Amino acid sequence: MTAKILIFSCNWDGWSCIDSAANEGLGYPASVNIIKLTCLSSLNSGFILKAFENGADGVMLLGCKNQQCQYGQFNESIEKEYNKAKDIIKMLGVKGDRIMLARMEPFDGRGFIEQLNGFLHEIKNLAVPAGAQKGTDKP
Template sequence: MRNGKIIVFTCNWYAYTGLETAGRKHLQYCPSVYPIKVMCLGKLSPGIILKTFEKGAAGVLMLGCLPDECYYTFGNRHAEEIFQVTSRLLRALGYPEKRFKMDRVAPGDGDAWLEKIDSFVVGLNGDQGSS
């Protein structure tokens, strides 16, 4: 039950500001990408990510802040743990590694945001990310 959607969980303080800059600069990215803003990636859980796949997502990318620069201090450590546990669960369920990744973007860096999205989409589909 693949619906082809690519869900990108973006943290409010870093990755989302990258998305806003990309928007202001009218940078284009793959239309299958659905960014979802959360205050911190550390508030996600393996359950919500598994559910994203259950509902048919083609891929999920966790896009957060740079190491040691979490707005909440501890959030990116939680996010890393959530990513590790969820990756292992997905591997046990037979999902290839390319369908779930985690990456980081500096605040307000629209170009980096686009690059991370493109590289995830290309890894996923093997085709062009942005037009």
């Protein structure tokens, strides 16, 4: 079974990578789901934890490179929320690095797929899936 990944993507550079990948005919497993936000800085660690609570095996945060933010955000807050979520996950005893923050150049479809595949591979190598207890693919 492929790992269940939830991607939080910003509307700008992050989304442009996802869109470019599709337009270049680059696919990814259907167990990868995407939620689009205006900017990653609107995401708090609660959402990341909520994803794990609902059975995600990994959460990917897809955003722009520093200083490239459409809104002029310096991305401090996202780093903070990202680290906070990582610490909490660790505290809860979940093994492995299951949160990934990927900062992309705009329209880099191939780069997105590479990052995602690397992440999928890492998650797959972890013995116990975080989401093994909860959630199933079958409706």
